[in-house]
Amino acid sequence: xxxxxxxxxxxxxxxxxxxxxxxxxxxxxxxxxxxxxxxxxxxxxxxxxxxxxxxxxxxxxxxxxxxxxxxxxxxxxxxxxxxxxxxxxxxxxxxxxxxxxxxxxxxxxxxxxxxxxxxxxxxxxxxxxxxxxxxxxxxxxxxxxxxxxxxxxxxxxxxxxxxxxxxxxxxxxxxxxxxxxxxxxxxxxxxxxxxxxxxxxxxxxxxxxxxxxxxxxxxxxxxxxxxxxxxxxxxxxxxxxx
Amino acid sequence: xxxxxxxxxxxxxxxxxxxxxxxxxxxxxxxxxxxxxxxxxxxxxxxxxxxxxxxxxxxxxxxxxxxxxxxxxxxxxxxxxxxxxxxxxxxxxxxxxxxxxxxxxxxxxxxxxxxxxxxxxxxxxxxxxxxxxxxxxxxxxxxxxxxxxxxxxxxxxxxxxxxxxxxxxxxxxxxxxxxxxxxxxxxxxxxxxxxxxxxxxxxxxxxxxxxxxx
Numbered sequence: 001x002x003x004x005x006x007x008x009x010x011x012x013x014x015x016x017x018x019x020x021x022x023x024x025x026x027x028x029x030x031x032x033x034x035x036x037x038x039x040x041x042x043x044x045x046x047x048x049x050x051x052x053x054x055x056x057x058x059x060x061x062x063x064x065x066x067x068x069x070x071x072x073x074x075x076x077x078x079x080x081x082x083x084x085x086x087x088x089x090x091x092x093x094x095x096x097x098x099x100x101x102x103x104x105x106x107x108x109x110x111x112x113x114x115x116x117x118x119x120x121x122x123x124x125x126x127x128x129x130x131x132x133x134x135x136x137x138x139x140x141x142x143x144x145x146x147x148x149x150x151x152x153x154x155x156x157x158x159x160x161x162x163x164x165x166x167x168x169x170x171x172x173x174x175x176x177x178x179x180x181x182x183x184x185x186x187x188x189x190x191x192x193x194x195x196x197x198x199x200x201x202x203x204x205x206x207x208x209x210x211x212x213x214x215x216x217x218x219x220x221x222x223x224x225x226x227x228x229x230x231x232x233x234x235x236x237x238x239x240x241x242x
Numbered sequence: 243x244x245x246x247x248x249x250x251x252x253x254x255x256x257x258x259x260x261x262x263x264x265x266x267x268x269x270x271x272x273x274x275x276x277x278x279x280x281x282x283x284x285x286x287x288x289x290x291x292x293x294x295x296x297x298x299x300x301x302x303x304x305x306x307x308x309x310x311x312x313x314x315x316x317x318x319x320x321x322x323x324x325x326x327x328x329x330x331x332x333x334x335x336x337x338x339x340x341x342x343x344x345x346x347x348x349x350x351x352x353x354x355x356x357x358x359x360x361x362x363x364x365x366x367x368x369x370x371x372x373x374x375x376x377x378x379x380x381x382x383x384x385x386x387x388x389x390x391x392x393x394x395x396x397x398x399x400x401x402x403x404x405x406x407x408x409x410x411x412x413x414x415x416x417x418x419x420x421x422x423x424x425x426x427x428x429x430x431x432x433x434x435x436x437x438x439x440x441x442x443x444x445x446x447x448x449x450x451x452x453x454x455x456x
Contacts (some may be wrong), residue, residue, distance in 0.1 A: 101363035218301060
């Protein structure tokens with residue numbers, strides 16, 4: 001579903017992604033972990049070209065990702081994205097947040113868009129919040145609304161860029177539950193996260209990144225119980241011992 | 243005082259022209275200003291340059307110069323229009339530069355993530371701007387836009403220089419007959435102040451209604 005080859009990105013002199021090769025198969029859940037500054041968020045944002053990579057190719061569902069213009073917009077419509085800071089449209093109700101893109105991008109009628117939106121809001125457990133503005137919701141509810149908004153486009157793949165990092169601890173669970181449900185339903189997902197429990201439980205494969213490189217990858221059980229590289233062992237020792 | 247009351251019909255006519263100039267040119271400025279803002283935040287460098295050049299040109303030239311140039315220059319190149327129409331168009335184009343600057347500061351105040359989320363959903367640049375960025379930008383610049391409206395009201399007095407008989411010119415003409423500048427211009431001034439006060443009132447109401455909880 002996603003194929004990345006030889007991806008390189010620099011922020012000025014800073015080489016943030018170094019020769020990244022990555023594949024995500026249809027229906028696969030890939031969780032990307034690694035220390036802060038390892039480039040995992042940047043990688044996620046490069047996949048739908050919110051960040052421009054200087055080198056390398058990105059192929060989504062057999063189509064090379066276009067660099068700009070309407071072709072790029074069409075690609076993005078098929079790739080759902082959930083952000084760390086939710087980024088719900090602040091001036092629109094939760095329902096309007098979910099219906100906007102289906103109506104404007106897909107040309108769906110309002111009645112149908114609202115019906116789909118209410119189903120999705122039901123699915124993420126916030127159907128009763130449909131009429132509220134984002135600022136009236138808790139962080140966990142906002143992030144679930146953002147997931148519903150992305151799902152409304154019926155994406156082929158969902159990208160999650162640290163979806164729980166901005167949440168109060170007691171709200172992390174409700175968002176991870178929605179994501180686990182999605183994974184169980186067979187959604188193709190790439191998740192950048194610090195939630196090791198989620199990685200272990202929901203991932204088909206864990207990708208460990210450090211210093212802009214993919215250092216190690218494998219099934220979660222194998223990775224967490226017997227990491228092959230010193231860098232991964234060192235990282236896991238730090239995040240799992242407290 | 244009688245100087246003022248005896249000439250109420252002429253002054254009233256002048257006030258109507260002032261209102262016409264203000265409303266029409268501000269409406270034009272709002273439309274043109276929005277287009278220029280879109281140019282200035284466009285991902286295409288040439289369009290950004292075009293927007294910047296527009297704003298720099300119109301902000302760096304006095305309105306009076308522009309009015310006189312258009313009044314005498316346009317007929318030279320074969321464009322003939324009523325002085326009132328010419329004045330409305332010139333004031334609209336001039337104020338558009340200020341509207342564009344206010345809107346642009348509003349666009350800059352909208353969180354980066356809003357545009358990213360819109361684009362990530364597949365909205366084009368134009369759609370993101372129209373449905374996500376500009377509606378939020380507008381909410382933060384209601385007050386500055388109100389100020390531009392008031393400035394536009396005052397600036398319409400310059401249309402007198404190109405033979406449009408608006409309020410100030412009407413007052414001036416009455417004064418030439420009556421030679422009582424104090425009551426006549428105090429009266430005209432009060433009329434301007436009333437327009438500005440109305441604008442301030444509406445702006446305040448709008449701002450409270452459109453305030454966006456973040």
